[in-house]
Amino acid sequence: MADVLVLDWLDEFEFLTECEFHTFAAEQEHNQEIILSIYVILGDTSKSKYGNLPERICKQFFAFNRSGEEHLKHFVLQFIPSLILLHLNDKKLCPSLEPLLISVYNLDIVDSKGQPRVISFRLPSIAQSSIYHDSSNLESAFLAENALRRWEECNTKLVNWGPLPQVESFNAQNRQRVLAALTFLYNQYVANINIQSVEHACKAISRIVSQGFISSGSSRTSTESDTLHSALFPHRLAVSSPLLIEFLHVTYHALERGANGAGQTLNDITQRATYECYADVLLVAYAVRNALHFSPAVSVSLPQPHSVSKTMITNASFRTKKLPDDIPIQTEESEAPLSSITEEQEDTEKNRTRSGSALKHLPKLPGLSKKPKHQNKGSPTPQRHSAEPEPTTDNIEMRIAAGAGDQVSLVSGAFSDTSGGDETPHAVHVSAV
Known part of the structure; x- marks a missing residue:
């Protein structure tokens, strides 16, 4: 299915007119179906499955790179890691691949006037403002002027990339330098590449650094022949220290964007640097690992609007006593006057209530009795509250x-x-x- 889509895409470009060329170039960066199909074809190292289709793709990329359209040049740059894998794995499989890589290299190391291109950048220092701090807000007690002058010395020494010499063909002396420069150009544009292309780049890098090594789960016995071993394990690919550092830049960007397989790629590069004893690569690899440990990848999500629930619990829900606002106001006033309450009457009622409640709780004892009253027959019962008892x-x-x-x-x-x-x-x- 991938080869059919790519063949139709190649035929479409051949019949384009001049007025349709710019529109076609602008649409290629967002044509995800064609991009994924090209990755599938370039990632297959078998010679008989797709025939000369990789050769035609490389010729098409060469035409894109020489067309002068920025969209088409960026379209070719996103396949640099896969093209490097294809070139290092089998240089004779695709003869047009070497001229394509040299063309991309020679055109990008010069500016629009044909002069050698130099990219300069400074190392971040505390003396100059950055996106992380403002140097004008630093307190004098924290940093003295002598300390600031000492930190400002690094600003006079800029880090430069270039100028690089042009090459006509690959050899053992310039191959690693050219491939490292191509990966550097890829990193300049990696922020504009979609996440699927970054994931395919991580897969290609893992194959470059781990090909030819026996995995931990496999073992080789002494009875196996060298022919069988070479068929099962392809030859090891040579990589230099600058090339691995550029691969770490790709991996770090993939980890920050949360690409699948980026963590395994970082482990593969670390193992290969340990095998090759590259101290600078190990320093950068462990720095990336520690940076990701303390600052994991963050995916920005838009804030979702939420409505406040009417039954939500607040501090007002825990009031111990009613406030004046909670007391209902009675609009209807009773016409009857309120009776006066005296203190003696309140005390009498309280004593009666207390005595009555106390007698209710007393146990029924046989010794508790009340003798009947004996009154004189001739005298009437005295009334309560009488003047003379x-x-x-x-x-x-x-x-x-x-x-x-x-x-x-x-x-x-x-x-x-x-x-x-x-x-x-x-x-x-x-x-x-």
Whole structure:
């Protein structure tokens, strides 16, 4: 299916007119179906499956790169890692691949006037402002002027890339340098490449650095022949230290964007750098690993609008007493006047309530009894709240259980008033049994 789509795409370009060429170039960067199909064809190293289709694709890329259209040049740049894998794996499989890589290299190392291209950039320092800090807000106690001058010395030494010499053909001396420069140009444009292309680039890098090595799960015995071993394990691809550092830039960008397989690619590069004893590559690899450990990839999501629930719990839900606003206001006023309340009446009602509730909880004891009242037949019962109390003879005896086994007896005698006004008190006996 991929080869059919690519063949139709190649035929379409051949019959384009001049007025349709610019529109075709602008649409290629977003043609994901063709891009994925080309990745499938370039990633297959078998010679008999697609025939000369990789050769035709390389010729098409060569025409795109020499056309002068920026969209077509960027379209070719996103396949650089896959083209490097195809070139290092089998240089004779696609004869047009080497001229394509040399053409991309020679055109991008010069500017529009044909002069050698030089890219300069400075290392970030605390003396100059950046996206992370503002140097004007630094306190004088934190950094003195002498310290700032010492940090400003690095700003006079800029890091330069280029100028690079042009090449006419690949050889053992310039191959790694040209491939590293091509990967550097790819990293200049990697932010505009879609995530699917970045994932395919990580797969190609993993194959470049790990091809020819035996995995941890496989083992080789002494009885196996070299022919069988070479068929199962293809030859190892040579990589230089600058090329691996550029591969780490691609991997770091893929990890920040959350591309699948980027973590495995970082492990493969670290193992290959350990095998080759590249100290600078190991330094960058572990720096990337530590940076991702403390600052993981973040996917920006738009804030979703939310409505406040009417039943949500707030501090007002935990009020201990009612506020004046919570007391309902009665609009209808009663016509009847309010009765006056005296303090003596309130105290009397409270005492009655307390005594009544206390008597309800008293146990029924056999010793608790009340003697009947003996009144004189000739004298009427005295009324409550009378001015002069009538003489009465009441004898009340109460026994209340107190403690464990103790009995308290209260005996009250009769009180009477004599005619002469002499008040004779009767004794009140309280005994505890």
